[in-house]
Amino acid sequence: MKALELHRDLTRIWKNETGWRGVFSSVSHTDLGKRFIITAAVFFGIGGVLAMLIRAQLATPQSAFAGPEVYGQIFTMHGSIMMFLFAIPMLEGLAIYLLPKILGARDLAYPRLTALGWWCYLFGGTIMILALLGGVAPDAGWFLYPPLSGREFTPGVNSDVWLLGITFVEISAICAAIEIVVTILKFRAANMSLTRMPIMAWYLLATAGMMIFGFPPLILGSILLELERAFGWPFFQPEFGGSPLLWQHLFWLFGHPEVYIIFLPAAGALSTMIPVMARTPLIGYGAIVTAVMALAFLSFGLWVHHMFTTGIPHMALGFFSAASVLVAIPTAVQVFAWIGTIWAGRPKFTLPMYYILGFFVVFVLGGLTGVMLAIVPFDQQAHDTAFVTAHLHYVLVGGFVFPMLAAAYYWMPHATGRTRVMRVGIAAFWLIFIGFNLTFLHMHLTGLLGMPRRVYTYPVEAGWTTLNLISSVGGFMQAFGFGLFAIDIALQHRLGKRTRRDPWEAETLEWAMPTPPTQYNFASLPTVDSREPLTQDRNLGARLAGGKGLLARAVDQRRETLAVDIASGAPEHVAILPGPSLIPLHTALVIGGFFLSMLLSLYWLAPVFVVATAVMVWRWAATTGTVNDAGPVNAGQGLCLPTSFDVRGSVGYWGSVLAVAASGTLFASLIFGYFFLWVVAPNWPPPGEFDAYFLEPVLVTAGALLASGGARAGLRNFRRAKPGAVLAACGLALAIAGLLLGAIRHLPGPAEHSFAAVAWTLTCYAVFSAAVGALAQLFIRGRIASGHVSARRPHECRIAAVWSDYGAGVAIIVAWLLALSGAAL
Amino acid sequence: MVSGLVLWAVAFSTLYALHGLGCSSGWTGSGTFGLSWAKLLLLAVWISLIGTHCILLRWLVRRKDTQMERIGIAIGWIGLGATVVTGAPIVVVSSCV
Known part of the structure; x- marks a missing residue:
């Protein structure tokens, strides 16, 4: 062709x-x-x-x-x-x-x-x-x-x-x-093994994995607080066996990984841009991948450092303080790899490089104050003061905004196919950089002098007036800088000169396509045998456009x-x-x-x-x-x-597995909440008599096993897939009936005590999961009837089995957990 | 590839959960060597978890031909180090104060 x-x-x-x-x-x-x-x-x-x-x-x-x-x-x-x-x-x-x-x-x-x-x-x-x-x-x-x-x-x-x-x-x-x-x-691309992936892909893989496991606790917290506000289910009210600390745990289980969720993609952009700007390969690809994975995991062990002043025992504070200090090491590994890359290369002082250097200054300062706040006695002094406001802005603006501004200038020629028109961007950088430091550098001091966060005013005698005024002047200077940045981007978009493909002489595949890109990206798809495909073949873009892939x-x-x-x-x-x-x-x-x-x-x-x-x-x-x-x-x-x-292994299957992983994290967070309230909250056990019960959980277990058996039968032998799907849906319906029966017969009203509120929430979640599984199996029955699923195309059966197995598993766990809780209360 | 850090996550969660359970259940009575039951239990679990990390590392270092395997070994070491450091307060800080 x-x-x-x-x-x-x-x-x-x-x-x-x-x-x-x-x-x-x-x-x-x-x-x-x-x-x-x-x-x-x-x-x-x-x-x-x-x-x-x-x-x-x-x-x-x-x-x-x-x-x-x-x-x-x-x-x-x-x-x-x-x-x-x-x-x-x-x-x-x-x-x-x-x-x-x-x-x-x-x-x-x-x-x-x-x-x-x-x-x-x-x-x-x-x-x-x-x-x-x-x-x-x-x-x-x-x-x-x-x-x-x-x-x-x-x-x-x-x-x-x-x-x-x-x-x-x-x-x-x-x-x-x-x-x-x-x-x-x-x-x-063909032959792009995991270790041949561009470094940005590793960063985004880690970030997305963290989002799948980090966001569900916040979603759960939001659901619980909304249930409390709308229907009076007392999850966070101590007088009814709840605890406001449960919200803090759920929020920060999301909130601290969130910092790294924001930082890592920006760091990925830096790891992509710095070698191009320094005109040398990135130093320490393997070390950076290792550090990124370490950050992705360790960042989940820091959440309590936002709660150092809530009266948690010292040993637990020690666990989280140690983890908070530890996380600085993989961050530093990346910073040193970037410095080493710049050192080893011949850096071009282009506009993205201004923002990259700005990042180094601002982010490293934010990281250092982060280590200070990881130390419990210091945190207890600085907690909820303007010092923390300054720290978080140094981390987030340094770790995200500066790299994103660099990335904007780096990838704008890709998105628009145009170059910058004037030197407005340089002025914007200096206004943003100076304005930012003017706003936040001495805000550390304002905090150390005792100014709390979130106060709408302060007295003259407090001695914070000059510092606050300087912060405000710096803030407005930043605003002008961001305004100029927006003008610069708009000018480039409208008036910039057409640029050649790959103006930065970069090595990654996004530059092997026409700019601005077509909707299909590549006319033919590349086969790669290295991490820098464009370094090995400068003509790759033209070859792919010519249909040679x-x-x-x-x-x-x-x-x-x-x-x-x-x-x-x-x-x-x-x-x-x-x-x-x-x-x-x-x-x-x-x-x-x-x-x-x-x-x-x-x-x-x-x-x-x-x-x-x-x-x-x-x-x-x-x-x-x-x-x-x-x-x-x-x-x-x-x-x-x-x-x-x-x-068999279509993307639909993998997506379902990840969606179930996210849902499972929400479920695990709810179980954590249940035991947290039981162990920590006041006014437990709940008033009244509770006994263990067995009839309903046996019913649920029978239904769940029936569902799993039906789904399995279809996976093993396609001729049994249609009746198997019906059996699975019926089994899950039986499990739902058992769950509801158990809750109605044995649980107190959800507004009476946090135990009942959590128990009813667990029941609703299990009913929802089982209902989703049942619908998935009924869908499969319809798809077999319509001819979309056949013996040669059975992969949708596998996808449905993921959902129905999960629903069945959750139903069994919830049914027995609640039934046996009665004996322990 | 990330087994070392998965084990750290399990170790960290286990130690934190056991600590909470021990303190709320009042396991602060004196056990052996003048240590509380809570501290003895935490020490025993922490040491076993470190041992498990060492076993995992021995298993990981058997194969180091590819870069992925070498990254896996490095992550195994990181997991071990993280379990040692984050569990260290068990030795030096009182359990339930």
């Missing part, structure tokens, strides 16, 4: 629909990555304006600019926007835009899931901003500690806005995390990309991806309907949207697959590969 004809055909296959429908139905990772980045930048602007309001208020003592109620909303929304609506979505956007390009693929593993993630993010963020405009924004601090955020002290909807809005946005984060992990593991074909309107073996990168199958669809938008709308009905206290309406969501998910799954046995296809270069319809 001639190159031009190939491009024309691929453009036709991969293009968006026309007009407004195209805007709503796009599933292109390039479009959605840009949308994430632009939306996050808009939220950053809003968060920045709020920061300026904070600085205006604190510039002078006894300021009449804002009262305590408004100020509470301003600082709460500033923190919440920057963490949840800017930092995480920005890193998601970067990953969504870049990943397939650096891995040599045409799109992400689940294009429609990417679109769902963006719509959820947009709607959740919009709810929060509308609440701010309406004067009912959250006002209990970005970590929303109860009892302040509880119904007694925040009777309005302010806390509900945070709990529901943020949970809505978190759905987007979980979607993105699953997407990123599966894409990295399966959608790579794999899958240089345009067949049957199918969107095709290569899926590989996870470890070796050997070509495994041809993945067929879905095209434009309105289903993600519709699904996000019904999920939004659920959150809005909860927010507006229309609780009777919420179940309607739950059912509607289930219908949408069913529709979503039903629009994939084929009823024909296609057989192997010619992938080029003598390779004959099966399609994703015919293989």
